[in-house]
Amino acid sequence: MTEEQTYSIAQLAQEFDVTSRAIRFYEDQGLINPTRDGQSRIYNKADHARLAWILKGKSVGFSLGEIGELLNLYSIDDGRQHQRLVTLERCNERIADMKEQKDNLAFMIKELEGFCKILVSPEMDEKIKKAAS
Amino acid sequence: MTEEQTYSIAQLAQEFDVTSRAIRFYEDQGLINPTRDGQSRIYNKADHARLAWILKGKSVGFSLGEIGELLNLYSIDDGRQHQRLVTLERCNERIADMKEQKDNLAFMIKELEGFCKILVSPEMDEKIKKAAS
DNA sequence: CTTGACGTTTACGTAAACGTCAACTAACAT
DNA sequence: ATGTTAGTTGACGTTTACGTAAACGTCAAG
Structure with a gap:
């Protein structure tokens, strides 16, 4: 079964x-x-x-080594308080990194989307170049 | 001046x-x-x-080569229609990739934040393990 | 029974993105 | 004039994350 x-x-x-x-x-x-x-x-x-x-x-963007560490983190059951705090700190650093990366992604997506618009309507592009009307 | x-x-x-x-x-x-x-x-x-x-x-996550290409894309002024479409297509692919990556980032952030909570209040963790009360 | 598809290990190769000297120059400070 | 502080150009080394080739086992189909 x-x-x-x-x-x-x-x-x-x-x-x-x-x-x-x-x-x-x-x-x-x-x-x-x-x-x-x-x-x-x-x-x-x-x-x-x-x-x-x-x-x-x-x-x-995690390396395989980092992924290994993270996977291991999930299995700390020794309950040691210090270890716990160290882990917490590192997690928070990672989270901060990732949030920044998310911002960068958002920026890049905007960049490329803006560029796509220009590709789609090139006439507009030329007009814009002369005056942003 | x-x-x-x-x-x-x-x-x-x-x-x-x-x-x-x-x-x-x-x-x-x-x-x-x-x-x-x-x-x-x-x-x-x-x-x-x-x-x-x-x-x-x-x-x-762009490689240096890709970044070079992207930077070059910004300076296509030959106006060739075909080239334009190819470029557009590739841009859209990239954008799709990045959006997926953004989802992955969101997932990972949630994962780590969830894990952090467990680290902060381990008692809760044990309780949860027994019954989600 | 052999051919083919799929699996294995071992070992060496490789591309990307720098790090790390070494050996040098040019500008200043003492 | 001499040492310190930036800067330069090679050239070779390094790490990560696999690719690739060799040499072989296993099982089902023809």
């Missing part, structure tokens, strides 16, 4: 549009740890979600 | 928190082209703005 869905490396590769090589590389880096059927890797739903997470992390 | 402000490489490096080496590298790649006073590079306001643009581009 509880036959959880599993995936081959090629399935994941196709779904997420990365190479098998990349997925194995993430494993080398300790980011993911599928079970094995003999020699072949078998990924379950959790692995699937984990890979999705990794790729999102990458897309927003 | 029209004494435009200029900058040395070190000034720019400090202001933007990059190394002089990096700035020279951008020049090698054709992204920026300061004038010279003898051997030394002199950057004007336009160069300053250009560098800012480059760094924002980088921060949102």
Whole structure:
């Protein structure tokens, strides 16, 4: 009944549009740890979600090392208060970075959208160049 | 009167928190082209703005090559219609990418903020684990 | 039974984006 | 004149994130 869905490396590769090589590389880096059927890797739903997470992390500029750290952060259960505070601080730094990056993205999107407008109506462009009427 | 402000490489490096080496590298790649006073590079306001643009581009994931292309796109004045459409298409692709990236950023920010909350109030965490009361 | 599709490991290669010398010049300060 | 402080140009080194090729196992289809 509880036959959880599993995936081959090629399935994941196709779904997420990365190479098998990349997925194995993430494993080398300790980011993911599928079970094995003999020699072949078998990924379950959790692995699937984990890979999705990794790729999102990458897309927003985290290095694989940082992603590894973040994934580890989720599993601090030692309860040490100091460690907790250090982690909190680093998280907040990351969040600040990402918010700044979001602003930069917004800026860039505006830039390109503005440029597109010029591309679409070049006549306007020339007029604007002479007088902003 | 029209004494435009200029900058040395070190000034720019400090202001933007990059190394002089990096700035020279951008020049090698054709992204920026300061004038010279003898051997030394002199950057004007336009160069300053250009560098800012480059760094924002980088921060949102463009490669230096892509940034070069984008900067070039701004100076297509040949008026060829086909070229214009190609450019438009590529711009729109980029914009779509960036919007997706913005979503990913929002997701990640939420993730980390959620995690921070757990870090701040660990008691809550345990309670939640048992029953979401 | 061999061909093909898919998987594996090991090992070396590579592109991007700089870092890091080394060796030099030119301008100043002492 | 001499040391310190910027700046310069190569040239080579480094890290990250995979690509790529070699050499092989496994299983289903023809």
